[in-house]
Amino acid sequence: MQTHAGAIPISVISALLTAFISYIVYQCLLSPLASFPGPFLAKVNKLWRAYATYRGRWHSDIVALHRRYGPVVRIGPNELSIADPEAFLQIYRLTWVLGAALGTSRPFAKSASYSVVQGSRPFDLAGERNEKVHAAQRRLVARPYSMESTLRLEPQVDELIRILLGKLDAVATPPTSQVIDLGHWLQLFAFDAIGIVSFTKPYGFLASGSDDGMFPRLEQTMHSASWLMHAGWFFRLHQKVMPWLGNWLAVNDRNGYFFQFAQREVQARKDHGGSDLDIVGQLFQAQQAKAELNDLTISYMMTSNVFAGSDTTSIALRAIFLNLIRHPHVMEKLRSELKNNLNSSPEKIVNAAEADSCPYLQAIIYEGLRVFSPAGFMLDRDVPAEGMMIGGRRVPGGSVVGTSPWVIHHSVEVWGEDAEEFRPERWIETENPGHLRRFFFAFGGGTRTCIGRNISWLEIEKLVSTLVMRYDFKLAPDAVISEYCGALVFLKDLRVQVSRRDI
Numbered sequence: 001m002q003t004h005a006g007a008i009p010i011s012v013i014s015a016l017l018t019a020f021i022s023y024i025v026y027q028c029l030l031s032p033l034a035s036f037p038g039p040f041l042a043k044v045n046k047l048w049r050a051y052a053t054y055r056g057r058w059h060s061d062i063v064a065l066h067r068r069y070g071p072v073v074r075i076g077p078n079e080l081s082i083a084d085p086e087a088f089l090q091i092y093r094l095t096w097v098l099g100a101a102l103g104t105s106r107p108f109a110k111s112a113s114y115s116v117v118q119g120s121r122p123f124d125l126a127g128e129r130n131e132k133v134h135a136a137q138r139r140l141v142a143r144p145y146s147m148e149s150t151l152r153l154e155p156q157v158d159e160l161i162r163i164l165l166g167k168l169d170a171v172a173t174p175p176t177s178q179v180i181d182l183g184h185w186l187q188l189f190a191f192d193a194i195g196i197v198s199f200t201k202p203y204g205f206l207a208s209g210s211d212d213g214m215f216p217r218l219e220q221t222m223h224s225a226s227w228l229m230h231a232g233w234f235f236r237l238h239q240k241v242m243p244w245l246g247n248w249l250a251v252n253d254r255n256g257y258f259f260q261f262a263q264r265e266v267q268a269r270k271d272h273g274g275s276d277l278d279i280v281g282q283l284f285q286a287q288q289a290k291a292e293l294n295d296l297t298i299s300y301m302m303t304s305n306v307f308a309g310s311d312t313t314s315i316a317l318r319a320i321f322l323n324l325i326r327h328p329h330v331m332e333k334l335r336s337e338l339k340n341n342l343n344s345s346p347e348k349i350v351n352a353a354e355a356d357s358c359p360y361l362q363a364i365i366y367e368g369l370r371v372f373s374p375a376g377f378m379l380d381r382d383v384p385a386e387g388m389m390i391g392g393r394r395v396p397g398g399s400v401v402g403t404s405p406w407v408i409h410h411s412v413e414v415w416g417e418d419a420e421e422f423r424p425e426r427w428i429e430t431e432n433p434g435h436l437r438r439f440f441f442a443f444g445g446g447t448r449t450c451i452g453r454n455i456s457w458l459e460i461e462k463l464v465s466t467l468v469m470r471y472d473f474k475l476a477p478d479a480v481i482s483e484y485c486g487a488l489v490f491l492k493d494l495r496v497q498v499s500r501r502d503i
Contacts, residue, residue, distance in 0.1 A: 023044070024044055027043050027044045027077055028040075028043055028044070031043075031077070032394070032395070032396045032399070033074055033077075033078065033080065033395070033399065035393055036072050036073070036074040036080055036393070037069040037070060037072075037073065037074065038065070038069055038073045038074030038075055039065070039075075042074060042075045042076055043074055043076075043077060044077060045077070046076045046077060046079075046230060046231075047230075047231065048075075048076070049075050049076050049079065049230045050227045050228075050230040050231040051227070052075075053226050053227040053229075053230060053377070053485075054223075054226075054227040056223070056484045056485050056486060057485060058226070058376055058377065058404075058485045059373075059376030059404065059406045059483070059485040059489045060406070060483070060485075062075075062081055062378070062404050062406065062407055063404075063406050063407055063410055065081065066081065066083045066407055070083075071083040071084040071087075071391065071413075072084060072087075072390055072391060072393075076230075076400070078398070078399050078400055079380070079399070079400040079401075079402075080390070080395065080399065080400070080401045080402075081378060081402060081403070081404070081407065082390065082401050082402065082403045082407075083403065083407045083408065083411055083413075084390055084391055085408075085411065085413055085414055085439065087388070087390045087391070087401070088403050088408055088439070089438060090388065091108050091381050091388075091401055091402075091403065092108075092379070092381075092403070092441075092444075092445040092446045092448075107131055107446060107447050108381035108382060108383065108384065108401070109129055109130070109131055109381065109382050110127075110128075110129045110379075110380065110381060110382070110448070111129075111380035111381060111382050111400045111402070112129070112232065112382075113229035113230060113232065113380050113400075114126075114127045114128075114129055114229070114380070115127070115129070115232060116225060116228050116229045116232055116235050116251065117225055117229065117251075117254070119252070119254070119255040120255065121255055121259075121300055122300075123137055123296075123297045123300040123301065124137075124300060124304070125137055125138060125141075125301070125304060125451060126304055126308070131447065134447070134448075135447065138451065140286075140290060140292065140293055140297075141283060141293070141301050141451070142451065143282060143286070144278075144279040144282040144283060145279070145451045145452060145454060145455065146454065147454045149277070149279075149282065150197075150454040150455050150458050151352060151458070152277045153196070153197045153277055153278065153455075153458075154351065154352055154458065154462075156196045156197065156200070156275070156277075156278075157193060157196065157197070157458065157459060157462060158349050158351075158462075159196070160189060160192055160193055160196055160202055160206065161189075161349050161462065161463060161466060162349070163192075163202075163206050163207060164185065164188075164189050164206060164463075165349075165466075165470065167185065167206065167209065168180075168185070168467075168470075168471065168498055169500065171498060172471055172498040172499050172500050173499075173500050174499070174500075178497070179476045179478075179495055179496065179497050180495070180496065180497075180498060181493070181494060181495055182318070182321060182473070182494045182495070182496045182498070183314070183318045183491060183492070183493070183494035184211075185206075186314050186317040186318055186321070186463075186494075187211070187215060187310065187311070187314035187318075188205045188206045188209070188211060189206055189314070189317075189459075189463065190309075190310040190311075190313040190314035190317065190459065191203060191205050191211070191214070191215075191310035191314070192204070192205050192206045193310070193313070193455075193459050194305050194306060194309040194310050195265075196278070197278060197279055197455055198265070198278060198279045198280055198302055198305050198306075198309075199265050199266075199268070199269045199274060199278060199279075199280055199302075200269065200274030200275045200278045200280075200281070201274070217250075217253060217257070218258075218307065218310075218311055219311075219486060219490060220250040220253075220486075221250045221251060221253040221254055221258070221307070222311070222486045222487040222488050223250070223486025223487065224249055224250035224251040224486075225251040225254065225487055226377055226485070226486050226487035228249065228251050229377075235249065235251070254303070254307055255303070258303050258306055258307045259299065259300070259303045261303075261306060262299050262300075262302040262303040262305070262306050263299040263302075263303075265280075265302065265306075266280055266295060266298055266299045266302055267295075269281070270284070270295070279302075279305070280298060280302065283298045283301070284298075305452065308452075309452050309455070309456070311374070311488050311490075312374040312375070312450075312452075312456060312488065313374075313455075313456045313459055313460065315372075315374035315488060315489065315490065315491055316365075316368065316369055316374050316442070316456065316460055317459075317460060317463060317464070318491045318494050319368050319369070319371070319372035319374075319491060320364065320365060320368035320369075320460070320464055321464070321467075321473065321494065321496075322372075322481065322491065322494060323367075323368050323371065323372070323422045324364070324464075324468070324473070325473050325474070325475050325496065326422070326475070327422055330364065330422075330424060331468065333360060334360055334361060334364060334465075334468055335468055335469060337358050337359075337360045337361065338350070338358060338361070338465055338468065338469055339469075341354075341357060341358050342354045342357075342358070347470075347502075348466070348469065349462065349466050350461075350462055350465040350466050350469070351462070352458050352461065352462060354465075355461035355462060355465050356461070358465070359428055360424060360428065361461060361464065361465055362427070362461070363424035363425070363426075363427035363428050364424045364464070365457070365460055365461060365464065366424070366427050366437075366440060367422055367423065367424040367426065367427060368422070369440075369442040370409045370415075370440065370442070371409065371410075371420070371421075371422050372489070372491070373405035373406055373409055373441070373442045373489065374442065374488050374489060375404075375405050375441075375442065375444075375487070375488060375489070376404065376405075376406060376485040376486075376487065376488060376489040377404065377485075377487045378402035378403060378404045378407075379402050379403065379404075379444060379448070380400050380401070380402040381400070381401055381402055382398065382399075382400060383395055383396065383397050383398060383399045383400070383401055384397055385397035385398070388401075403441065405441040405442055406489075408439055408441050409439075409440075409441060409442075411439075414436075414439045415436075415439075443456075469501070470500065470501060470502075471498050471499065471500060471501060472498070472499045472500075472501055473496045473497070473498055474496060474497045474499075475495070475496055475497075476495040476496055476497055478495065479493055479494070479495035479496070480493050481493055481494065
């Protein structure tokens with residue numbers, strides 16, 4: 001058949017159409033993952049997931065998808081979202097126990113999506129995909145993050161709490177009681193706390209009441225990383241042309257702006273000294289026996305503290321206080337426990353040992369982080385070459401599987417019919433609290449559990465108990481609480497009226 005000059009031959013069009021239809025048929029009917037349900041576009045194009053993440057509602061969208069399709073949802077040509085409890089434990093926590101029966105004896109490695117997070121960093125606990133390399137890196141820096149080391153930093157955290165109390169007292173004492181964005185002040189506290197535990201000194205955000213533009217920059221970087229993790233080809237292309245076209249992706253701030261910020265803080269800490277108890281001080285001491293722990297490696301580690309340490313804790317604090325305000329009977333029950341167990345007064349800063357002795361306080365923290373986990377993204381893992389079984393169906397090696405904390409934390413199969421309800425009593429009433437904690441995923445799980453968990457928990461338990469005893473909180477009439485998912489789930493507009501309880 002003849003064609004006009006410049007026109008595409010019919011045979012080429014036919015071949016392309018045939019290839020396209022064949023690809024669709026393969027993905028929907030013949031692929032090893034074809035039996036798993038999910039949105040049509042997700043089955044045939046990975047860009048579906050990138051766009052779904054970019055929209056900023058992924059934490060709730062993925063929960064809705066599981067309600068529609070069941071415990072396993074296909075969210076990419078080669079990717080599955082998992083809500084099945086047994087599969088969840090296999091992927092993240094119990095591979096070394098179940099290995100003999102399930103044909104695998106090693107943890108599932110992080111998927112290729114984490115390469116976007118790591119970039120060119122040689123040391124990165126969050127992005128490192130190789131399990132052996134990650135284990136070696138974690139051992140190198142783990143000691144300062146232990147509970148023993150964390151408790152030594154408690155006096156420094158107390159100093160910061162006193163600054164926050166002074167700021168809140170100024171707006172909480174009649175007749176000057178006024179509405180404030182409590183979330184903003186909690187984030188200022190959490191960011192300064194990272195400065196204290198890492199470098200001995202706060203950044204001064206809490207004292208000034210301003211973040212100097214840091215918080216929006218953190219949020220933009222998080223959001224950029226969240227969708228680019230699923231458009232890796234675009235990220236790699238951008239990195240190649242960046243020397244000529246400039247940087248257009250906020251994700252590069254993680255290994256650029258925030259690394260430079262941390263590097264300056266490390267150098268300042270070295271030049272001017274500080275407490276040997278802070279994280280950098282302990283790492284400097286460890287340098288004497290560990291040559292590979294050089295200043296650059298320490299700066300990479302502190303970048304993770306700066307980049308992720310404050311937002312995760314501040315979101316957790318916001319979620320806990322929002323739920324306490326919305327459930328006044330829980331608030332009063334907590335106050336009663338603190339008063340009876342600790343003889344606590346509004347003037348007292350509760351210490352960690354006292355907080356640990358209050359089971360209802362601990363239950364509130366667990367429950368607050370269950371119903372509103374700071375992490376909203378899926379923790380993707382590669383299925384080992386041997387493959388795995390999920391619900392009686394085989395998933396071949398090389399597939400990507402993962403679970404979002406929001407999915408497993410809202411699973412009716414794990415938590416019961418009231419899984420959506422904020423009910424701290426579930427952690428006390430259960431006959432097997434260890435079973436519930438196996439499914440507590442706010443800090444990740446297994447070998448990849450967040451290294452800063454102890455620091456975050458210390459800040460949360462001390463601040464929640466201290467503020468609850470000192471102040472009454474009431475949600476402002478004009479508060480419009482909103483959520484936005486950009487890797488982390490940012491809780492916005494926690495506007496409350498604060499008043500002193502002893503006045």
